[in-house]
Amino acid sequence: MDVVESLRVTDSPLLVTHRHADRDTLGSAIGLRELLGRGTICTPDGVARPAKSLLEMFDINPVAHPSAVTHDTVVVLDAPSTERIAPVDPAAPILIDHHEWGNLASKATASLVDTDAGATAELIVRLADTADWELSPGAALPLLVGLLDDTRFLMETAPRSVTAAVDLVGALGDRSADLPPLLDRSPAPGEQSARALGTLRATGYRAGDLFVAVTHVGGYETAAAHALRDAEIDLTVVCSEQADGLRVTARASEAFVERQSLGSDVLPALADEFGGDGGGHEGAGVADLHEVPVDTVEAFLIAHLESELGLTFATVG
Template sequence: MEAIPEAILDTIRRAEKMVLLTHVHPDGDALGSALALRDILEGLGKKTLVFFEEPISFLYTFMPGSDRVCINFEEVKQFAAGGAADSVLLIALDVGDKNRLGRYREELTALAPLLVIDHHLSYDVFGDYSLLEVGISSTAEMVYELALALRATVTLPAAKNLFAAISSDTGSFRYDSTGPRTMRIAADLLELGVRPDEISSALYDNSSLSRLRLLKEVLDTLQLHAEGRVAVVHVEGDMFRRVRAEMDDAEGFVEYPRSLRKVEVAIFLKEKKDGQIGVSLRSKGNFDVSEVARMFGGGGHRKAAGCRFHDEDLSSVRGKILAAVNARLATGA
């Protein structure tokens, strides 16, 4: 990562209070980065508040400090009130698009200056300051570099959250975004006392019985296309009800079709409670799924991306995504 601009470091140093934000339905990188940065900033004497629109998924409650977050926007306004113009700073982590800040995005960005820290290829410039490193493994990697630049202490709880975030966003260090610097940072975190077996167990070996039953239902929907190069699975609302599973139990299911030998693109369609259809895309080889996601208002990385559809059914969404993927496969994109 290139040197962090002194102007950004000075902005952080001047601020007395900071509100840490991330995208809606935060993943492991978003959560781990926010929780770790809060710990790092508090070590520098800053007052901090981590705000999410909704409670943290049970999948990530093992993260240190996950029980100390705010989900009430009125509390955010009270926290940010008063003080000099540069005494309050918003920091958005792992957010590649302003819309991903959620339903309070306009009110939030009106409260104070905004610093965006992100690593997405599909980053859409917004905010007053930005720290962008496309191609780096995770936002957590950037948070660690920021801590070093600020000469801040990285405590063991922060180190655990950073390691969990990096592991989550690299598929346990399997994706090609994992570089030498990623592994050096991981080694630094181990030297601070992180146990990789503990983090891996919490992330990957913590399934409920209902999750496994839901996985069986989802795998039964498997369809192969393009001579086995594309795999599609889906989950519908009645599947959750049938096995008494939670919406978050379907997290990560896209990795199962991706693991098939010949598959280059995996597609997971998820029917949500609000009627939306969430689409998760994963790839192997040179296929860039972020290009497909952007066609439908989404985004992400070359090997992992997603988008959402409103007021459409599963069949319609499946057809649109498959058509886009097949068209790119046909052209060798």
């Protein structure tokens, strides 16, 4: 059964976001719920600060675990693996995602996975078109927020994503005035500190024309990673200690991903070595590892890159 038919026959779907839900995963869940006219949203491990305005705008009180509500189907949005939605562990989910494939794909009864899509929200637009579901203003608004946020306002995207964004803008109707506050990109108080500390603490490595930087922060890992990428570092790796282990956030340039994919090569290698889960896209991803010192991860990463790329990295300092 395909995704559209699977969604049509469900009476009480549970729409599951990835842990620490961002605007794309949450916007996709809200948009799909609006299209279906039913469903409960589940956000394991809560919602990231920038996405919380979506909950407020749509007056949503998500559940944290499937046991909190009766449901007949689990729909996983924007997450390739069970680690990314823990403690949720569905036996036979419907999967809609744009990351490199993880273990959820083999468990899914129906799936739409396209790693070339700019955001999972774009895939929901595609489903709506296939199913001939009307893109109401209430569905278009959260989907547009998710698409614009995950593509950095269409800076990192393909023409198909732009077309989806145009369709969503055209469907906003009287909800257009609600868009700006949902896309507020004002940095949280800790983001500026993370950008600065991540840069100051970074250890740099160079091999030929490739530059790698590894650093650690207390939070806002993505902000720190973007700060280093903005400085044209080819691979930025930001570690952050969590209550249950170590989170590794990585971003890479096109020059790097021509040689190695973060989502299918580098981050899974870290997970295989230290336990946990790692994945994402070619140029962006996250690994949630078991407890391990940052120095140990850094040493393994550089050794792994040297082995895989046939290069020898020297410390830059």
